[in-house]
Amino acid sequence: MVDIRNDFLGIKSPNPFWLASAPPTDRIVNVTRAFKAGWGGVVWKTLGEDPPIVNVNGPRYGAIHGADRRLIGFNNIELISDRTLQENLREIKQVKRDWPDRAVVVSLMVPCEEASWKAVLPLVEETGADGIELNFGCPHGMSERGMGSAVGQVPEYVEMVARWCKQNTRMPVIVKLTPNITDVRFAARAAKRGGADAVSLINTVNSIMGVDLDAMAPSPHTDGKGTHGGYCGPAVKPIALHMVADIARDPETAGLPISAIGGITTWKDAAEFMALGAGNVQVCTAAMTYGFKIVEEMKAGLAHWMESKGYERLEDFIGKAVPNVTDWQFLNLNYVAKARIDQDLCIKCGRCHIVCEDTSHQAITATKNGERWFEVQDDECVGCNLCVSVCPVENCITMEQLTEGVDPRTGRPIDPTYANWTTHPNNPMSKAAE
Amino acid sequence: MDKARAPGVRAGRLSGEEIARNFTDLHPPLDAHEALVEADRCYFCYDAPCVKACPTEIDIPLFIRQIQTADVVGAGETILQQNIMGGACARVCPTETLCEEACVRNLAEDKPVAIGLLQRHATDRLMEEDRQVFERAAPTGRRIAVVGAGPAGLACAHRLAVHGHEVTVFEARPKSGGLNEYGIAAYKLPDNFAQREVEYILEIGGIEVRHGQRLGHEITLEQLRKDYDGVFLGMGLGSTNSLGVAGESLEGVHDAVDTIAELRQSPDLTGFPIGRRVVVIGGGMTAIDIAVQARRLGADEVTLVYRRGREQMKASRYEQELAQTNGVRIVTWAVPTEVLGDGGRATAVRFDHVVAEDGRLVSTGESFEVAADQVFKAIGQTFVAAGLGEAGLKLDGGRIAVGAGRCTSLPDVWAGGDCIAGGQDLTVAAVEDGKQAAESIHRTLGAAAAA
Incomplete structure (x- = not known):
């Protein structure tokens, strides 16, 4: 019998398919729908300090399509949660109570000061969430205010914030890494030095999706101006695979648990990331393209493939391809x-x-x-x-x-x-x- | 009584809506998204087989790539550079035996790229925007006579005009376009496309078309040779073959080409009379065209009878199946022996079953009759050489013999289209003949000027 139950840092979920911190995990209604559809866990959309940020009211997303409008690449300029901390925390608590068998991890992004982190951690802990993920990855908007990838791009900051968190909470700490960096191993090593329990990667890649040749502006644009956003979806999978493998085989970080993110669209994508050392996977773009139902294909496909290879548990193949990189x-x-x-x-x-x-x-x-x-x-x-x-x-x-x-x-x-x-x-x- | 089953030959078997539906585009055009998806199926082959299979050698992978990259006008230009009648060819070419037959997708999945529909997509856009692909060269002062305003003649005239020559086209019929106007099934070229294309072609300038001018009647080859620097003959085939059986002159027995021409010129097909029971004799495109149109006009029973087997029919397998899906019954290995009549009107056709023995058809001794209010003969057409006069133009197998560049045995006369030996009875082949002849004429005149 094939068992696809997942244990990541002691956080248990019925399968290794989590929804990444992003619009699909923004609020209780979405997360409840996800759990009903069968997702193993969620990383709640990034919480920040009050007052909440304000999003643009024009396009937040852009896409690259194949000839039949198949979505190949995706990008966004949405910021972190635009709701109050209190609202989010109340919903997280409710969800965790309603779905005790699912993983609920909370993504956080507050200013790079110990006091800010010290303040938010107990509030999250109180919800009963299973862990936290430090958003050091978002490349747009928040980075201009010294958060997100502005932190992730400086290994010393990564280490420092990870240490603050470990010192101030009992919850497992996952550090989410940005790919907008020359060598991701430096950030991963820093996270480990800071005491992080795991890393998750990749966050989105800096990108301009195209140029509107009539408006002579990046597309999509807001009132005639466009900005770079975070690229994701099937197109970024090879970049993510490489970075996951680099961390998995680096002598300093080998064995550090990895939650893989980056263009995971099918069970096969998930299996590939796990073969390169990921303990589980996080999905966003595929769900935003097709809806939550895809998890059925992912669970069944992974189980059938494992069965055909004689793998009984996820641990039987996790990391198996690492020695060959x-x-x-x-x-x-x-x-x-x-x-x-x-x-x-x-x-x-x-x-x-x-x-x-x-x-x-x-x-x-x-x-x-x-x-x-x-x-x-x-x-x-x-x-x-x-x-x-x-x-x-x-x-x-x-x-x-x-x-x-x-x-x-x-x-x-x-x-x-x-x-x-x-x-x-x-x-x-x-x-x-x- | 049910109008559809009313006996005899009569109009109005179907309602106006049904007729309109039956005579609209056989293949509706692709919309922009469909074109993108279909274009994406093209592999952009090296030395592409589809190009080789096209008599006019349109750079098919290039124009499809241009559609894919949203340069639809560029795609249209690529097509028309090689084939000025790319619009008509997109609609009437038997692509299943030309470019699409050669498509490598057939090997992979038995489903070629829909080249014809993509070509239509591109050429439609070009014509909608009324963009000309060619610019006319400075006038050369040379004058060329073109006989016949069909695909061969128009293609020749157009290319000559591009090179700056003055062209006069002599056409027997009241309209230009040749078989595109008079000879192709209506559902392949609806919305007066043939005339719109003729107008587009003539926009290049330097071409005068004179109608009501038949070779051997209003004009002679001898006189044209005197009056012009060169002559191109593209008048097609003049007469139809007869069955040579008793009863052929009964009322209700028609040449299919005549009926198709009438049908094409009929302003309102609800008024077009058709029999309840129709027999078509022949196995080529004309036979299929009349059989299918008879059904689409409301004929109750249409039987197409061909003397040999399905494999030997000149109509492609696709055309045969088109007839069948339109409810035409196809009977093979049977030859007509008599058209039976009553009171001077055809009532049935008697056939003998035949077998091939050493290539010859031999009756099995068994015969059968098919009831018919109308009988359409579609057993081929013949070139009428009489109109050529005494100029001494060499023939080959009853049609005009041509060499490289479609030159004839006379140094100042060229020929192309169905009237030449080896003619393929295809619009696209006729266009290529006209184009090649024009280039040859241009070279010859240039050489003469240089000497």
Whole structure:
């Protein structure tokens, strides 16, 4: 039997799918609907100090669409909760009482002064919430007032605020990290030094969604002016995967629990983040695109996949892909792969040929005996995977390892031994310049 | 009595609304979003097979990409640069045997990109905005005569005008457009599209069309050669083939092409008479066009009889299925032996079942009759060479022989469209003939001027 119950920092939830701190978790009516739909937990929309902030009354969201209006990327300029602290706390208390088996974590963002944090923590504790998440990530609006990503971008601040919180509450502390930083490990290390129990990432990425070429202004715009917002949705998943993996395999932060966020839309996205070390996942854009019902697909899909792989509990696969994330310098330079085109599947669009011809290594034919025929020339193929990437037919082009004989491109025999950048005899720069 | 089942040949079998519905666009145009979604299906193939399959070699992947990137006008320009009748071709081309047959999507999923509909989307926009793609070159002072204002003649005249030549088009019929105006099923070119396209083409300037001018009657090839620097012949086919069986002259027996022309020129189809029982003899596009239109006018029973099998029919599989979904019964391997009549009117057609033996059709000895108030003959058309006079123009298989650049055996005469040997009876092929001939004429005149 497959068990997808989740234990994150001792916070228990019936599944690893939490809703991230965002509009879907802004108020009791939404959160109740989410729990009815089956979500395992929520991180309540960020609370701030009273008086509450004021949002714009124009567009808060922008989107990038595919041809059939499938939402690929999303951005927002909404600020933290625009309701009073009291209102929010009352609703949180109510929800936690109504749904004791679900996780309720409260996101917080107050000015970078110990007194502000000291004041808010007991109020949250009183609601019975399971934990807090420190919003050091939002890149728009609040950052201009020294909060959100303005804190997350300075590791010393991250450490300092995390420490204040740990010293002033018994609740688990999750630090939410911004991706708008050169190397996310510095912020993660700081959070750990400050005593944080976990990190969550990524918050949204600084972005301008497009330019309205009629108005000559960013789109969407408010009264003719636009500002950068936070980018999220399917498009940011690769960025988030990388940052999660970096923290999971960094010697200083390895083992620090991670709640993964960033474009998680399906069970498979969730499984990938968890394989890279996340203890659970948080979702926002997918719910804002399709509604809460998607969690049914996520729960069932994850369970079915786990069953097919023989995993009984989440812990059986969490972190399993982490050892296989490495640095470039440790990739095996003796590994030789060539593209292979399955002629039965090939529909003869010729995209592989023209991209290889124009932009890569001229390794794919266009014709044979006057007919359209696309075939890889091993003596030119460097195994770059470009043809695989552009082929419109799944599994038509695959990369196949050469395990014996000679690489026709280099004329060198295939060497079965492992040799990376630091050891390979052909590399004149085996020592990286520091 | 039910009007639809009333005997004999009569008008008004269907209501005005039903007729209007039956003769509107066979394929409604794509709206902007549908066009984007469909355009997204194009893979932008390298050396794309669809382009090779198009007689006019429209850069299909490029125009589809232009639709995708919201440059619909640019898409229209890409199309018309290669094919000035891109609008008509988008509607009448048997794309299922041309570009769409070649689409690589067929291999993946048996569903090609809807190239024809996308082409219509782009060309419609261009024509709505009344944007011309070509700019006319400075006048050359050269004058060329074009015989026939059909797709071949108009395409030739247009390209010649682009190069700055003066063109006079001689057309026998009262309207220009050729088969687009007179010969194609009404539901493929509704809303007077053929005339709108002719107007758009003539906007380039430098083209005069004279109607009521038949070769061998009001004009002669001999005189045109004297009066003009070059002549292009694009007058199509002149006569229809006959069945050669008894009863062919009975009332109710028609050439399908004549009836289609009447139907196309009829201002109100509710007044167009059609039989309750209709027999169509033939297996090409004309046969399908008359059979389907007969049904859409309200004929109760329409039987299309073809002497060979479905595979040998010139009408594409798609057209055959269109006929069937319109309720036309298709009978194959049968040849007519007599049109039966009563009081001078056709009442039925008798057929023999046949089989092919060494390529020849042999009667099985079994015959059958199909009741008919009307019989439409659609067994092909023939080129009438008589109009050419004694100029000595070489023929090939009964049609005008042409070489590279569609030049004929006479140095100052070019030809294209259905009247040339190897003509494919396709609008798009005729357009290409006209375009190629114009380029050849332009080169020849340029060379002559240089000498």
